[in-house]
Amino acid sequence: MKKVHPEAGIACDTMNEITVSVENLTRRFGRFTAVDSISFSMNPGEILGFLGPNGAGKTTTIKMMTGLLRITSGDVFIKGMDVKKKLKRVKRFTGYMSQKFSLYPLLTGFENIEFFGGVSGLKRREIKEKMNEIRDLVPESYLYRKVKNLPPGIKQQVALFSCLLPDPEIIFLDEPTSGVDPVNRRRFWMQINELKKNHKSILVSTHNLDEAEFADRILIIHKGIIVAEGAPSELKAQGNFDSIEELFKKVVSDEKAH
């Protein structure tokens, strides 16, 4: 595999090494089409921001990509493997975290890590090491508390840590920052940037538009359709917008007019 120099930046070197490709992905619930034939790709060492208002189809898309939801039509290939057919193998390369259900609330932080470590097939010794590692990120006293009693920022830290336990190449983060305060949100994005330097492919969905600036590339989905795609700076330049927020308002209201 082609090595990418950590400082080499994003797009150009890695474009031909697509890790995830989504083709005409569609999901219908009865007569309602939640995701309407969308296509995009993910690259190593790239943060892909997935924006859209509530109910736009962000979670539905991510759930289909991770095999949590059946695909109505279209395809998802992860490292060339069809998610519909090779789900078990695909799981070895992917990590998934959602703000809502990523940890067992009745277990403590340490117990959750023990569980997810064990489930991902880590050895006892490796799990012990990981438990030491997280002490550097989160004050130890929190880790002995049940997750349901933790503040959102800490919960998010533990959730991200558990999601990364098997060291996945491709990481799906579904609204990881919702309900998290600005300080922790910032810290979170710094961590994501570290992951990016390690050539991970990262998809982050969010409805915090200011966070879009952290992404290398963004997709805006509205009513199941991708209405804008590109690097934040490009997109802003194209339409002469001052911020992504402005752009977002424009494309979302455009859609409404149809």
Next chain:
Amino acid sequence: MKKRIRAVITKEFFHILRDPRSLFIVLVLPVLMMFIFGYSLSFDIDRIQTVVIDYSQSELSRSLIDRFASDPYVLTAVYPGQLKAVNPFETAEDMLRRRSIKQYVVIPINFASGYHKKIKQAITAVIDGSDSNIANIIHQYNERLLMDFISERKNVKDFLSIDTKTYFNPENKSSFFIVPGLAAVIMMMISALLTSLSVSREKESGSIDLLFISPLGSREIILGKTIPYIFVALLEGAFIILFAKFWFDIPFRGNFLILLVFALLYVITGLSFGITISTLASSQKVAMIATLLATLLPSILLSGFIFPLDSLPPVLRGFSYVVPATYFLLIIRGVILKGSGLQHFIREGLVLLAFSFIFLNIASLKFAQKRKNRH
């Protein structure tokens, strides 16, 4: 595979300990049920209120009446038969109807004289037959009382008998029969209930996605979720058996450990059944109701617990073969009451194992299906 199952087992253990609902089921429900059913189904009666109408009024009749004044009888009144002012029969029947007494006994006028002349004599007992079981037991008590009475006197064996008037045929039941069966029913219900909530709970909270998305195989998840409950359910089983022994004074003729081995197989069957329901049910409520219905009704009605299997119509009889309690009832009654050993129940043990195997496979299959076809 082992490592990953262990992770699931550990997690489930924590969940058992921290989920008050599971703990309630584990700790409180069996005791409650043992009490409620143990007493309401008890066919032993500790108070048999009796009125005696004594036409004989002899020394002999009085010594018989004395017996009706001792435990478990409660002698409510003795009416001399000659008294013309009151009609003793009418009074007694009225008391019987009002349920203030359970029976009245009539001692015939020539009871004493006949006894001395060795002429066959019968006293009459009129028993409240509204509850056939109670009536039956009173009848048995009366017989025993008369036997005792006779055995203390010489040469009267064939000359004294009791003539019982009830509407029902005698059946052969006692608490010794009921309580072990009750243990079987409760063990099935509790163990199935324990696991029935475990998948549906995660479905409800949404955390099932965490399992779905993990690299865990469906079989690993099902086994990992079932295994920790084996310890809980076995503990519960041992507790129920000991409770039966010490609280209800069931004579324990067999080996406790042998019974425990079979109890282990039986609770695994129950747990496997529960987890199967759990994979099918959409919510905890549905799982709970389905489990209660599917375990209690067949275990009580079709297992030989209350109705003898021989008396079931052929179709239901056939159905009783697929009720796990049917097999465990044979075992628990055999070991407790008859002192049967391991070798007597190899067939039953194998059947229970087969049940577990089948249920666990259905559960894994259903779970895999659910995982594949998410909405």
